[in-house]
Amino acid sequence: MSEGAGRKAVEVPVHDALIVGAGFAGLYQLHALRDRLGLSAHVLEAADGVGGTWWWNRYPGARCDSESHAYAFYFSEELLQSWEWSERYPEQPEILRYLNHVADRLDLRRDITFNARVTSARWDAEDNLWHVTTADGQRWAATWLITAVGCLSSANIPDIPGRDDFAGRWVHTGHWPHEGVDFAGLRVGMIGTGSTGIQAAPVIAGSAAHLTVFQRTANYSIPARNTPLTSAFKRWAKENAAEIREAMHATGNGHPWPVSDRSALEVDDAEREAIFRAAWEKGGLRLRATFRDILTDRRANDTAAEFIRARIREVVKDPTTAAMLTDIDHPFATKRPPIDTGYFETFNRDNVTLVDVRADPIERITPTGIRLKSGAEHALDIIVFATGFDAMTGALLRMGITGRDGLTLSDAWAAGPRTQLGLQVAGFPNMFTVTGPGSPSVLTNMPVAIEQHVEWITDCIAAMRARGVATIEPTEEACDRWVAHVNDVANATLMPQAGHSWYLGANVPGKPRVFMPYAGGMPAYRRVCDEVAAAGYEGFVTTGARTRVTA
């Protein structure tokens, strides 16, 4: 490939667009730019296959909490009709097969370089190009840089003293060994009781000699009630794809069911109980949608929280363990609510122990296990860190991004992420962040948020090219306004009340505490994005005439 006329010589492949990441977001972004706009677009992917989060998270029990018929691309009738999910919630290997199917059907692999971890991306204002370097020293350049790195892809491995002295093995769920881990005969310690730990514990307990779960914060969880899909349901989903898409676009969280418009406080106790019970029996995330005010009114939330605590007490036989599991310090769904298959039942097994490390914190990892502050020792052969991610900003900050006038993304975000619509950052021309901080992303069924972002970005690039624009970036004022709005919207909910939440960055020591996702829901967000574009990209500045790049 060569640079365009009038450019200074650069001995690197020059593309119109470089996309970082080959998960849902990167795959669709490549297709949209290459096949709709006819651009030279290329994906750099750190892993050796497509799949993003589903390539990395292979821990036992890994399964999505969106229902499979909604956890898919809806932009392509051909993709919808050519794929069939087998279960109500798709398991990690099946999602990986789906994304490989997408890559094959859309012929995407030829424009993806695997094993290419981006270590630096630097904006050069002289040639209006992003200069990108990968870990192997290879260099790349492009007019547009689109990060599609996922919100939950940078593992959070707590720096517990003594970790490296442990004589056994330790693994993080987000970097699960591809060959799997055989727990047979082993004493396993698992740290973390978020969505991941709650999915993994029952499966690990099934084969380990003993599982010790180290719980810092007790968590709500709702039975998933996973089941194979019937052929009638599969047929219904295919025949009604347009209606399902419409339903997903109509709800704040992008799932294909409506949120009730009733208050939990306007019905009597018996009716409320019956509604919660029906949602509990149905399983999954719908319990959050039973009443409109569960996330906005503490008294309404308490009714749901108490309902779930009562179910946990019914399941867990040992009263001390039940007390630890129900001693939950935050309102329901203010942290991402897990769904499970037999999580609370797991604590009735003889080979499972729950340890409260809020009451008695982990002091250190010793060569033979974990020692608590009280001096209690837990002998272990293997430690599983189900400790989550440096969410939403971690993967972006690790890429070594430097924008205009040497401004690094780390400096620009020193006090927390600042974006316009979660899409662009002031000082970083022509860089887009798919499902970036400040967008609904993790508060939604992700493919819905991803499709909207990819389409907005694609339309924006098309508009800039049509106008002969060289660069586009948001103004500082627009970013300030959006960050203030994101905060206002979050503060109108109960979500900031969950002290340890990764939504707030509070799970990573030293990370600024800022509520990162946009809690106003997809329809409102989509409307704002559309209005901004219709107003000629209000809040963004564009510069100069664009020099055309030929790949």
Ligand code: N01
């Ligand atoms: O991570 P988490 P996750 N000492 O951050 C604990 C998505 N997801 O991987 O709460 C002791 O939620 C931490 O304790 P605390 C979903 O969006 C989806 O489970 O900070 N404990 C917490 O218990 C989800 O929300 C699916 O006090 C420590 C746990 O580790 C997101 O990914 C499945 C600790 C981390 O929980 C992340 O979930 C899986 C320490 N030093 C994941 N550090 C589905 O779709 C952390 N913890 C179903």
